[in-house]
Amino acid sequence: MNKIASFTTSSVGRKLLMGLTGFFLCSFLLVHLYLNLFLLKQDRGSTFDSYADFMATYPLIRPLEIILFAGFLLHAFVGVWLWIANRLARPVRYAVNRPSENSTLSSRTAFWTGTFVLIFLVIHVNTFFVSSRFFPSGISMYERVCEAFQSPLYVSFYLVALAFLAYHLKHGVQSAFQTFGLKRKKYETLITATALVFWLMLPIAFAVLPLYFLLAH
Amino acid sequence: MSGTMTITLNVWRQRDRNSEGRFALYTLPNVSPDMSFLEMLDLLNLDLVRKGEEAIAFDHDCREGICGTCSLYINGRAHGPLKGVTACQLHMRTFHDGDSITIEPWRAKPFPVIRDLVVDRSAFDRIMAAGGFVSVRTGGAPDANTIPIPKPVAEEAMDAAACIGCGACVAACKNGSAMLFVAAKVSQLALLPQGHAERARRVESMVAQMDAEGFGACSNTYACEAECPKQISVTHIARLNSEYLRANLT
Numbered sequence: 081m082n083k084i085a086s087f088t089t090s091s092v093g094r095k096l097l098m099g100l101t102g103f104f105l106c107s108f109l110l111v112h113l114y115l116n117l118f119l120l121k122q123d124r125g126s127t128f129d130s131y132a133d134f135m136a137t138y139p140l141i142r143p144l145e146i147i148l149f150a151g152f153l154l155h156a157f158v159g160v161w162l163w164i165a166n167r168l169a170r171p172v173r174y175a176v177n178r179p180s181e182n183s184t185l186s187s188r189t190a191f192w193t194g195t196f197v198l199i200f201l202v203i204h205v206n207t208f209f210v211s212s213r214f215f216p217s218g219i220s221m222y223e224r225v226c227e228a229f230q231s232p233l234y235v236s237f238y239l240v241a242l243a244f245l246a247y248h249l250k251h252g253v254q255s256a257f258q259t260f261g262l263k264r265k266k267y268e269t270l271i272t273a274t275a276l277v278f279w280l281m282l283p284i285a286f287a288v289l290p291l292y293f294l295l296a297h
Numbered sequence: 298m299s300g301t302m303t304i305t306l307n308v309w310r311q312r313d314r315n316s317e318g319r320f321a322l323y324t325l326p327n328v329s330p331d332m333s334f335l336e337m338l339d340l341l342n343l344d345l346v347r348k349g350e351e352a353i354a355f356d357h358d359c360r361e362g363i364c365g366t367c368s369l370y371i372n373g374r375a376h377g378p379l380k381g382v383t384a385c386q387l388h389m390r391t392f393h394d395g396d397s398i399t400i401e402p403w404r405a406k407p408f409p410v411i412r413d414l415v416v417d418r419s420a421f422d423r424i425m426a427a428g429g430f431v432s433v434r435t436g437g438a439p440d441a442n443t444i445p446i447p448k449p450v451a452e453e454a455m456d457a458a459a460c461i462g463c464g465a466c467v468a469a470c471k472n473g474s475a476m477l478f479v480a481a482k483v484s485q486l487a488l489l490p491q492g493h494a495e496r497a498r499r500v501e502s503m504v505a506q507m508d509a510e511g512f513g514a515c516s517n518t519y520a521c522e523a524e525c526p527k528q529i530s531v532t533h534i535a536r537l538n539s540e541y542l543r544a545n546l547t
């Protein structure tokens with residue numbers, strides 16, 4: 081027990097937790113995208129809705145939902161914890177500082193891009209998940225998606241959030257590989273390619289859907 | 298004098314650990330481009346002493362980039378604008394006539410300012426004392442090459458051993474993290490067979506001491522590698538992370 085406590089409160093241990101939850105959330109994004117792509121199937125959403133029903137009713141999905149929720153909370157909690165501790169490590173700031181000379185903007189702003197993504201998530205979960213799960217009104221998930229994605233305001237917000245997500249993952253994915261000690265010369269190409277799939281291709285694929293609904297309907 | 302420069306300096310002055318500090322502005326004429334940055338500060342100090350003012354305290358020893366004592370945050374960069382050099386190896390030819398230069402001490406909670414530009418870096422010594430060594434019997438020096446070590450491993454360990462412990466990694470990191478320093482030490486000894494016996498205990502103790510000193514956690518911005526005068530690679534941080542994971546899983 082002592083070992084687990086010292087591990088999770090140590091700086092390296094917390095980093096590893098960030099990386100682990102980060103990888104887990106990325107894997108969820110893949111599943112989410114896979115299901116979202118059924119929105120493009122020309123069957124007025126019947127395949128998409130059948131998946132949505134499955135997710136809402138199949139008993140084994142419940143514990144997975146809880147694990148996923150815990151994953152988000154842990155990632156955000158450890159992130160805030162690290163951010164506060166890191167701020168405290170420099171109580172007096174530099175009068176002149178030029179961080180752009182030594183690091184990327186995405187790496188320095190991971191906390192803020194993550195915060196925006198979290199705000200988006202609360203709204204997003206409320207729009208699609210909370211209302212359908214806890215206040216079912218006979219409207220199918222496909223209809224909810226159609227409605228939300230026909231509002232230019234919601235679509236704009238969604239796209240901005242995806243841009244923030246992309247920027248967050250631009251730092252996050254390769255950073256998680258580094259945290260797990262995998263970022264070595266021989267894996268460099270593999271890591272760059274994997275990172276590119278997650279930070280660039282995945283958000284673009286997500287962005288296609290609201291644009292399709294907005295423009296095609 | 299022809300070819301000399303006039304430089305405006307904005308220097309952090311602080312009496313001691315507990316006093317409030319402030320910036321003081323100095324104009325220094327007759328700066329030769331061939332002077333090192335520290336020689337330029339010597340010139341300024343000479344001037345101040347002549348005027349009966351307190352000289353500016355700054356750390357220095359070897360003045361040839363090997364001891365890691367000099368520690369100046371120059372115009373927003375650890376050790377100044379050049380890559381792979383310490384402040385003592387920086388020359389005034391990097392600057393131009395009429396330039397103004399802001400000089401600050403390293404800023405981090407575990408590196409308190411003792412006076413002007415001098416900070417207390419004994420936190421690094423305590424991290425080293427926690428595990429940055431191999432326990433061996435003293436006695437005659439062992440024969441060279443009695444333990445064969447593959448060349449690439451020896452090279453990698455040597456790269457880590459190039460760390461001079463100046464603290465630029467902490468100074469440049471937005472989180473005030475000492476992870477590049479600790480990683481260099483852990484990595485160097487983890488790579489070599491002599492370091493294997495104490496491998497797990499070492500990484501745990503050094504990380505625990507690093508945290509106890511109040512250094513921040515690495516968030517992989519890699520500013521440390523970019524500012525390190527010895528260009529220690531963040532690959533060593535990756536190794537520190539896996540060493541830590543290994544020590545905790547076994």
Ligand code: FES
Nearest residue numbers: 358360365367385
């Ligand atoms: S004074 Fe020794 S490295 Fe600069």
